[in-house]
Amino acid sequence: MEEIFAFLAFGIAALACVFAAVWIARCGRRDRSDRGATLVALSITCLWCLAVASLGADRALSYFAETARDLAWTVVLFRLFANDGRDASLRLVRPVIGSLVFVQLLQVFVVFVAMGGLLDRESASLALQTLALLHLLSAAGALVLLHNLYAGAADMSRRLLAWSAGSLGLFWGFELNFHTVAYLGGAALNEVNGLRGLVMAGMACGIAIGFSRSERGLTFRPSRAVTFQLLSLVLIGGYLAAMVLLSGWAADRFSGDLGRITQVGFLLAAAVFTVLWLPSPRFRDWARVMATKHLFKHRYDYRSEWIRFTHTIGRPAGEEGSLSERAIQSLADITDSPCGLLLVPDEDDALTLAARWRWPQIEVPAPAVPLELARLLEREGLILDLDKSRQGISHRGEAAMVPAWLRDEHHGWAAVPLIHHHRLVGVIVLGRPPVHRGLDWEDFDLLGVAGKQVASYLAEQAGQEALEEARRFDEFNRRMAFVMHDIKNLSSQMALLLANAEKHSENPEFRKDMLITVRNSSDKLNALLARLGRYGGADSGRRERVDLADLGRSLAARFTHTHPVSFSGCGRCPVLADRECLEQALVHLVQNAIDASPARSPVEIQVTNHGLRGAIVIADAGRGMSAQFVRNELFKPFVSTKEGGFGIGAHEARAMVRAMGGRLDVESRESFGSRFSISLPTDAAEKLLASRFDDSPIGAERLDEVHTKRNEVA
Helix, strand or coil, X not given: CHHHHXXXXXXXXXXXXXXXXXXXXXXXXXXXXXXXXXXXXXXXXXXXXXXXXXXXXXXXXXXXXXXXXXXXXXXXXXXXXXXCCCHHHHHHHHHHHHHHXXXXXXXXXXXXXXXXXXXXXXXXXHHHHHHHHHHHHHHHHHHHHHHHHHHCECHHHHHXXXXXXXXXXXXHHHHHHHHXXXXXXXXXXXXXXXXXXXXXXXXXXXXXXXXXXCCCCCCECCCHHHHHHHHHHHHHHHHXXXXXXHHHHHHHHCCHHHHXXXXXXXXXXXXXXXXXXXXXXXXXXXXXXXXXXXXXXXXXXXXXXXXXXXXXXXXXXXXXXXHHHHHHHHHHHHHCCCCEEEEEECCCCCEEEEEEECCCCCCXXXXXXXXXXHHHHHHHCCCEEHHHHHCCCCCCCCHHHCCHHHHHCCCEEXXXXXXXXXXXXXXXXXXXXXXXXXXXXXXXXXXXXXXXHHHHHHHXXXXXXXXXXXXXXXXXXXXXXXXXXXXXXXXXXXXXXXXXXXXXXXXXXXXXXXXXXHHHHHHHHHHHHHHHHCCCCCCCCCCEEEEHHHHHHHHHHHHCCCCCEEEEECCCCEEEECHHHHHHHHXXXXXXXXXXXXXXXXXXXXXXXXXXXXXXXXXXXXXXXXXXXXXXXXXXXXXXXXXXXXXXXXXXXXXXXXXXXXXXXXXXXXXXXXXXXXXXXXXXXXXXXXXXXXXXXXXXXXXXXXXXXXXXXX
């Protein structure tokens, strides 16, 4: 009875395959890439059904035909993947399909060994059980691929794919259960073998119906999560298959304790591989890069990347670093870069280091990037591929402008300009990802857009800081207005007291002392009032010949009674400056040096004449300042390291020196001290400039213009 049912079922299946093949050949869509493979698969399935119906399922010819059937439908599945029209999507599918084909070819070898009389009865039974396991693995892998195909298809493509995917799912799902029971039971299931014929008939009908659909083309859009789960399942399945095959080979090749030792050795080797290699971050990064590169049309999942970017850059201040550090991280996360640097324009528009993220070991000079390269990046919006720059490949002449420190640092990978309203806000240098790869068009597009977004955040922060600074200046100016008003009233009262004393005092000696005291106090208050009136370094326009050597000696004598202050110079050093403003700036710097120095550590004042410029240096051996503080906070008003300090002295000193056409430079190192240097043009430089225009009728106007431009540059 069972044999009759199987004969009828497989006969019906063979007829269904024939009718389905004829229908597809005559009426099915001819533009589908899986059409030819499906016709071949239906023909081979028909032959298998005829072999089972006539000879039985346990004959060698039936086993070979079954393997050929599995190979044919695997090729059909591969062609379904090819229907999305992108060869790149097949690069990751090909290895998986290849693994399934390899498992199916092993079935041929096992059938040949089991049915060729090379083994005894017991070994042949074991070989057939192994054959069932191989069929099981093949069905499981095909089902995983089929699920990934259908889950990644577009909605319109799913309507075309529904019947074909459902039919193949029915086929491989039944095969999976059939061979699982056969493997666990250790024998063929003759009782339910006839059901396989009915399943084949249903599959053939479903495939034929699928080819009658009018929709065209498939769009393969697997999600990243589904893809990585697929890879994990394939890896686990491959591991299990390898262990089963190796263990079976060891059991056949060796006997007794030696066979068991060999199996345990294989198990330990696999465990070591699993522990050392699979959890490796480098291996996971490599797997992710390979999957996104070969399976997907686009490397990036733009929705996920933008959500992560917004979450990183938009975190509140104080959470996991400053905005500058989070700006670096937001771009580094996109390309899986492990570290990065942020360079921002300084006062001369050259790029200097502003922040670093997980890159403490690199030494960055100041300036970090020359002005020419900064202007090129601002003008062109060019993202630098540092590997190509090291090879001398250049698109806008940028390779020759890349600084030596960045060219020699092979961990540097890309430099992304941050452009906001056609203005360069900064440059982010990204470290090389763990898995080496080159930059392509997709990297350039995404980093360019994200860089503009980062630039807007940094520009917004700079604007908020400027507004806050302006607000605090406004508050400070209002306070100073009250102070100036009170001082002015006090000065008027003292002037009145002075007038009354001149009229009514009878004691000549008292009157003399009182007049001297009151006059001195009045002069001091008026001088203070004048300084407060031009607070912030406004240029008074006065220039006089000032000897820096004399001024340095007077400062040393002025402070020497409160702290050791030494002076050294090389003769006279006449410069053109506003003496009162210059003295006020130097007093600020000397007082700061004294406050930062230990009690007995001297402060040094040095004066040098460089011909066209003179310099006065205030150096101390105090606690010093960090490079970050000097770069970002030293000259900001209302920022001070001293308890109770107003933080206005260094800012005012630099503003006054600049107003006189000079320059204030700082060198400092923590625990070693600081060195402030003021450089001013000498009168020799002024005479040299004047001599060039003496013969010109507009010489005076040109000289004033030179003075103005020199002050603007300074």
